[in-house]
Amino acid sequence: MSCQRDNLPSCVENQIKQIQAQGVWSPPAKIYQYRYQGRTVYFIPQRCCDIPSQLLDENCNQICSPDGGFTGAGDGRCSDFFKTRTDEKLIWEDTRR
Structure with missing residues (x-):
C-alpha cells in the first residue's frame, strides 16, 4: 500500500501540517482515505x-470516532465503519523517528 496525496482537500493537508507540528506519535501517525x-x-x-481515532468528511468535519477512547470502542456514532468501509488508500504516513 503506497501513500497517495494527489488532490487532497486543503483541510486534510492542514491536518497533516498540524500533526507534523507535534512530536512523533507512537505508533506513527497515518491518514487513510475510504468510501x-x-x-x-x-x-x-x-x-x-x-485517545480516540477520528473519521473526517471531505471538509474535515468530524463524523465520529470509530475506535479508541476510554472504552476502546470510540464514540458509538459509526459502529459499522470497520465492517462497511471500502476503497482503502493510505494517503499519508509520518516517517519521522
Whole structure:
C-alpha cells in the first residue's frame, strides 16, 4: 500500500501540517482515505492509550470516532465503519523517528 496525496482537500493537508507540528506519535501517525456511506472520508487512527481515532468528511468535519477512547470502542456514532468501509488508500504516513 503506497501513500497517495494527489488532490487532497486543503483541510486534510492542514491536518497533516498540524500533526507534523507535534512530536512523533507512537505508533506513527497515518491518514487513510475510504468510501463510507457513499462518500469519501478520512480516517486518522488512534495514536495512544485513551485517545480516540477520528473519521473526517471531505471538509474535515468530524463524523465520529470509530475506535479508541476510554472504552476502546470510540464514540458509538459509526459502529459499522470497520465492517462497511471500502476503497482503502493510505494517503499519508509520518516517517519521522
